[in-house]
Amino acid sequence: MxxxxxxxxxxxxxxxxRELLEAADRVVLxxxxxxxxxxxxxxxxxxxxxxxxxxxDKGGLYAALAKxxxxxxxxxxxxxxxxxxxxxxxxESTLDTYLAxxxxxxxxxxxLMHPAEGGTGGDQGFDVGxxxxxxxxxxxxxxxxxxxxxxxxGPESQQLARVWGHGIVGMMHxxxxxxxxxxxxxxxxxxxxxxxxxxxxxxxxxxxxxxxxF
Amino acid sequence: MxxxxxxxxxxxxxxxxRELLEAADRVVLxxxxxxxxxxxxxxxxxxxxxxxxxxxDKGGLYAALAKxxxxxxxxxxxxxxxxxxxxxxxxESTLDTYLAxxxxxxxxxxxLMHPAEGGTGGDQGFDVGxxxxxxxxxxxxxxxxxxxxxxxxGPESQQLARVWGHGIVGMMHxxxxxxxxxxxxxxxxxxxxxxxxxxxxxxxxxxxxxxxxF
DNA sequence: GTGCGATGTTACTTGCGGTAACAGGAGTCT
DNA sequence: AGACTCCTGTTACCGCAAGTAACATCGCAC
Numbered sequence: 225m226x227x228x229x230x231x232x233x234x235x236x237x238x239x240x241x242r243e244l245l246e247a248a249d250r251v252v253l254x255x256x257x258x259x260x261x262x263x264x265x266x267x268x269x270x271x272x273x274x275x276x277x278x279x280x281d282k283g284g285l286y287a288a289l290a291k292x293x294x295x296x297x298x299x300x301x302x303x304x305x306x307x308x309x310x311x312x313x314x315x316e317s318t319l320d321t322y323l324a325x326x327x328x329x330x331x332x333x334x335x336l337m338h339p340a341e342g343g344t345g346g347d348q349g350f351d352v353g354x355x356x357x358x359x360x361x362x363x364x365x366x367x368x369x370x371x372x373x374x375x376x377x378g379p380e381s382q383q384l385a386r387v388w389g390h391g392i393v394g395m396m397h398x399x400x401x402x403x404x405x406x407x408x409x410x411x412x413x414x415x416x417x418x419x420x421x422x423x424x425x426x427x428x429x430x431x432x433x434x435x436x437x438f
Numbered sequence: 439m440x441x442x443x444x445x446x447x448x449x450x451x452x453x454x455x456r457e458l459l460e461a462a463d464r465v466v467l468x469x470x471x472x473x474x475x476x477x478x479x480x481x482x483x484x485x486x487x488x489x490x491x492x493x494x495d496k497g498g499l500y501a502a503l504a505k506x507x508x509x510x511x512x513x514x515x516x517x518x519x520x521x522x523x524x525x526x527x528x529x530e531s532t533l534d535t536y537l538a539x540x541x542x543x544x545x546x547x548x549x550l551m552h553p554a555e556g557g558t559g560g561d562q563g564f565d566v567g568x569x570x571x572x573x574x575x576x577x578x579x580x581x582x583x584x585x586x587x588x589x590x591x592g593p594e595s596q597q598l599a600r601v602w603g604h605g606i607v608g609m610m611h612x613x614x615x616x617x618x619x620x621x622x623x624x625x626x627x628x629x630x631x632x633x634x635x636x637x638x639x640x641x642x643x644x645x646x647x648x649x650x651x652f
Numbered sequence: 653g654t655g656c657g658a659t660g661t662t663a664c665t666t667g668c669g670g671t672a673a674c675a676g677g678a679g680t681c682t
Numbered sequence: 683a684g685a686c687t688c689c690t691g692t693t694a695c696c697g698c699a700a701g702t703a704a705c706a707t708c709g710c711a712c
Contacts (some may be wrong), residue, residue, distance in 0.1 A: 237689090239468070260668060269674065269690065273671075310538055311641070339618020360612060374560055374566040376646040377639070383623055387631040388640055391613040398574060416602040424638020425591070426602055451658090474699060485661060490701065 241248050241278055244268050248289055257335040261285075279325075286335075287358075293332055294359045297325055305370050312419060319415045324407060327411065330404060337397075360397060364390035392422065455492055458482050462503055471549040472601060475499075501572075503641075504550055508573045511539055512580060519584050526633060533629045538616050541625065544618060551611075578604035606636065 247268035252261045261282055265272045279285035326328040326333040337357045368389025371377075377384055395418065403414050465473045475496060479486045493499035503584035518532040539549040551571045582603025591598055609632065617628050627634075 261670085262668075270690095272669085273693095276670065284688085307500065311645075315692065327712095361616065364538070364612065364616060371640070374646055375640065375643045377643045383627075384631055384634075386622065387613055387617075387628060388635050390616040391609040391632055391635055392640075394612020394615075395605040395609035398611065399580065399605040401608075402578060402604040403601075413597075414601060417598055418605055419531065420598075421602050421605055422638070423641040424636070426585070426589065427637040429589045429591045431525075432588050454659095475701085484659090486700085487662095487702075488660065491659085497701070625705070 237278075244270075244275065244278055244285075245292065246291055248285060249292075252289065252335050253331050256331055266424075290336055290358065293336055296361060297322075297359070298362060300325065300377055302364065302366070305367070311375075312423070315422065316415050316419050319396055319418055320411065323403070323411050323414065326400050326404060333404075337401075360393055361390075364393040367393055395421070451492075457491065458484075458492055459499075459503055459506065459631055462499060463506075463539075466503065466549050467543070467545050470545055484593070500549075504572065507546055507550055508576060509574070511536075512576060514539065514578065516580070519581070525589075529636065530629050530633050533610055534625065535624050536610055537617070537628065540614050540618060547618075551615075574607055578607040581607055609635070 248259070248264045249269045251264045255263060260274055261272050264285070265275050267381040268275075276286060278329075279288060300321050301318055304321045305313055305314060308316060308335075310316070336359045365386070366389070371388055372382055372385035375381075375385070397417055399414065403409070403411075456476075462473070462478045465478045465481045469477060475486050475489055478499070479489050482489075489499060493502060502617055514535050515532055518535045519528060521531060523531070550573045579600070580603070582600040585602055586595055586599035589595075589599070613628065613632055617623070617625075623631075
């Protein structure tokens with residue numbers, strides 16, 4: 225029955241949805257992550273209930289918005305990770321891609337890292353667990369997969385790869401966040417330093433002074 | 439003039455302040471980071487305005503609360519970092535201390551990682567920069583200092599130490615957060631895996647299949 | 653007693669997330 | 683044509699939390 229009509233409606237709704245997302249994007253870029261639903265609705269030229277009909281609640285809108293940027297960033301990262309180059313080069317290129325992204329659009333980056341924040345409703349199960357931003361988790365899993373596919377690390381490789389994936393992503397994120405705030409060096413230097421860390425330069429370095437235990 | 443009286447008042451105020459902080463602590467431990475000022479006041483047996491007189495605003499209270507836990511955790515970490523043992527052992531012990539702490543009190547941990555959240559007021563300068571939790575920053579700086587003091591890494595040691603400090607802290611944090619949610623392995627295994635990563639085991643591992651670039 | 657500062661309260665404002673309840677507009681069926 | 687049904691859009695509201703103003707009270711110096 226009238227599939228064409230339904231498709232038409234669907235397409236219209238999808239277009240609307242995209243328009244709304246773009247408006248939300250503009251507002252978030254301007255006001256930061258605490259952009260209000262009212263502001264977003266106003267920017268889109270409509271009123272709140274429409275937003276709620278499309279996205280359920282604020283979390284839904286934010287999730288949809290985050291998915292867009294996350295997907296885009298992950299695509300860039302995948303390209304750097306999968307490049308046919310030496311490992312060190314790939315690692316540095318991936319780090320640099322990430323850092324360039326957060327450098328270019330810090331607001332978007334901040335928005336992605338500050339997700340849910342919990343609803344106003346008194347319920348709020350407060351589920352211990354999934355704390356950090358979904359973006360970090362996805363990057364971690366993605367990297368874990370690449371590591372497991374491409375690196376031979378003996379038995380228990382899967383678990384090791386996941387630990388390393390999340391750990392490396394966290395390292396990248398924290399160092400990037402700090403760097404973005406203080407700008408103590410160029411991006412290239414930061415990339416080199418982090419890669420050096422992963423290459424065990426800390427472990428290999430000598431002690432500065434012979435402590436009692438040494 | 440009347441310094442004694444002033445001191446008395448000061449001490450009384452300080453005691454009150456500590457009591458309030460302990461009440462807030464209990465509530466945050468129960469309700470998570472979105473604990474309301476009303477709830478905290480009720481738990482302390484008083485009403486909101488008193489809280490505001492003592493701490494200014496919600497951010498002030500949260501900052502004071504965070505400082506306590508942060509200081510405590512940092513003390514533990516310092517002990518592990520400064521122990522007279524081999525470097526690998528110290529690193530593992532530090533990682534384990536941190537992970538044990540977040541494992542024991544996940545709510546506190548989560549509270550520490552989700553700071554300001556932005557005030558209700560429409561002002562909110564949205565300062566790009568200082569994004570991540572103060573705890574992470576402080577841990578990063580602390581670790582950087584220890585690295586610089588004890589590790590000989592050639593010239594530019596200061597900058598390198600800071601990058602590594604923040605990077606390692608981020609690695610620890612992200613991996614810990616993920617681990618806390620999924621519990622894919624024991625704490626000891628996680629510690630070993632992370633230390634292995636820092637010791638360059640990823641960089642040293644062989645490729646799984648000869649790709650075009652290899 | 654009288655003034656003064658700290659402690660405490662009730663009652664309010666503002667702003668946000670979220671939700672009725674209502675008001676057309678376009679196509680569809682009889 | 684008229685009734686029926688979606689979809690889109692609105693205004694007006696509820697509940698709740700942050701933050702504040704104005705008032706009450708106790709203890710203490712003078």
